[in-house]
Amino acid sequence: MQAAKKPRQPYTYERSWNYVLWLLGRKAYTQKQLRDKLRQKEASPEIIDRVMTRLNELKFIDDKAYADMYVRSRKSKKGSIALKQELFQKGISETLVEKSLEPLSFDSQLVSAKQLLEKYQWRLAKTEAQKRYGKAYSYLARRGFPSDVVREALSGFLEDFEDSFRD
Numbered sequence: 001m002q003a004a005k006k007p008r009q010p011y012t013y014e015r016s017w018n019y020v021l022w023l024l025g026r027k028a029y030t031q032k033q034l035r036d037k038l039r040q041k042e043a044s045p046e047i048i049d050r051v052m053t054r055l056n057e058l059k060f061i062d063d064k065a066y067a068d069m070y071v072r073s074r075k076s077k078k079g080s081i082a083l084k085q086e087l088f089q090k091g092i093s094e095t096l097v098e099k100s101l102e103p104l105s106f107d108s109q110l111v112s113a114k115q116l117l118e119k120y121q122w123r124l125a126k127t128e129a130q131k132r133y134g135k136a137y138s139y140l141a142r143r144g145f146p147s148d149v150v151r152e153a154l155s156g157f158l159e160d161f162e163d164s165f166r167d
Helices: 013-026 031-040 045-057 063-074 080-089 094-101 106-124 129-142 147-166
Strands: none
Touching: 013 031, 013 045, 031 045, 063 080, 063 094, 080 094, 106 129, 106 147, 129 147
């Protein structure tokens, strides 16, 4: 016979607090993410509010700093559209998202897009010439780069790419 499962211990304030501190010791979280984690553990709404209030008082969570860090760490691989969507999914407010994306200028995204194309060019070599533009365009678009950045990145890149095969 199988032993009976122990009933789940309720998430008291102390247990919830310790759990959240353990989570934050591993990586950064947004307020929404921590609330969701506590809800999954079936902590009461009152306890969740108390824990979140205490975290804010001690400045252990800061959605603005989280968003800034998130953008900085991913801006070389993703465009502003993808970053904006990911931050919204993590519960960052629209105001904070916009402020965090301010450093992403057209030129900085263009540099990132061109660098990604350089890394991706080996795949384009296997593609028929007439399909290269579409394949490269969709590659950058899937990574969340705005269409004007994608077009500009591709304008010079594909000519140089074709020339490298002629030499």
